[in-house]
Amino acid sequence: MQILWNHLDHTDWHARLAGRAIGLRQDWAYGQAMTALGATVGRAVVVQNGVELALVQVLQRRGLRVLAQGPVWLTDLTTTQKRQILQRLACHFGATIATPDAGLGGFGMVPFVTPQAYAVWHLGPDPVQLRENMWGKWRNRLTVAERHIRITDLRKPTQLAQLIAAEGAQRQARGYANLPGALAQHWAGEKLVLGWMGKGAVQAGMVFLIHGQSASYFLAWASAQARAAFVHGPMLWHAAQTLRGRGVMDLNLGAIDTQAGAGLARFKLGTGAGVQWAGPTCLVLP
Structure with a gap:
């Protein structure tokens, strides 16, 4: 599994999300606006065996990565596969906080704020x-x-x-x-x-x-x-x-x-x- 950071441009991002229901915080315009307000934004595409599995946009600070309303899944995946992708995204120096649109409990996911x-x-x-x-x-x-x-x-x-x-x-x-x-x-x-x-x-x-x-x-x-x-x-x-x-x-x-x-x-x-x-x-x- 590969995590390709900042690999896509605006056109590529929207082409992959066309026709999909996405949350506000996974839209390119959200990342663009938060960047204008001083935030650091990272965008990644998750690939395995040449197949794109997910897109994700995160806010990043030193030692912290925040992921909300995502990832956006590009293909059918099991709950285990989705959890594994989040755990791979957490492989960096610091903490990763995620609020996916649907619960992904289990090993490696430590809830600390109840569902909204x-x-x-x-x-x-x-x-x-x-x-x-x-x-x-x-x-x-x-x-x-x-x-x-x-x-x-x-x-x-x-x-x-x-x-x-x-x-x-x-x-x-x-x-x-x-x-x-x-x-x-x-x-x-x-x-x-x-x-x-x-x-x-x-x-x-x-x-x-x-x-x-x-x-x-x-x-x-x-x-x-x-x-x-x-x-x-x-x-x-x-x-x-x-x-x-x-x-x-x-x-x-x-x-x-x-x-x-x-x-x-x-x-x-x-x-x-x-x-x-x-x-x-x-x-x-x-």
Whole structure:
């Protein structure tokens, strides 16, 4: 088995991932944006007997390699084979931390963070069925809000910067963690930035990052006025239709916590999204 580091360019990477559902952190644009923010990124292709088995993108620091939402498996492999690939990736000076999309327990995988649940909204059904799949109360609130809410695209860099700053202040006040908001400014792939204007300023907004046939709900902010008007309901519905029109099949609405964040979990699941579990975060032993 060979691990070929930084062997592929942007075109080669995307050619191998075409038509596959991949997580945000395995998209080339994610690595490109994190590099712009000062991170060190490594990309590898795993090969055995001339057959490419997997692609993986990692963040690297001295003595640490972090692998999230991957590897992306390029062929059918057993759980044992997948675990062996992760253990080969861990053969370096330092620790390797991995959070694969599915659990890969067993020898050499030492879990230390429990699995996280995510709300994933499948956008495949036609708009009528997509709306019918919503929770009744969510759909009723959406219908009421649509009567007076008009969602617009935020195309100006200054508007995106304003939204990132507002969400950053909200993050600090509420004490939750997220990827750096500036990642959206450096995102070289497709993205969707939506807003609601009021009193000459952005009163609410959402940012979605597109990666292959999937997209991720990256950040959102709303003023008190926007929250009272359920603005994020029409905004999320508008995003679903727009993303579906761009060929996106699945929208990851982010982590859900039915205890600490019950209200946000209800908002996400009320769309009709399903629950998808990632594997536990593990220390991988070489």
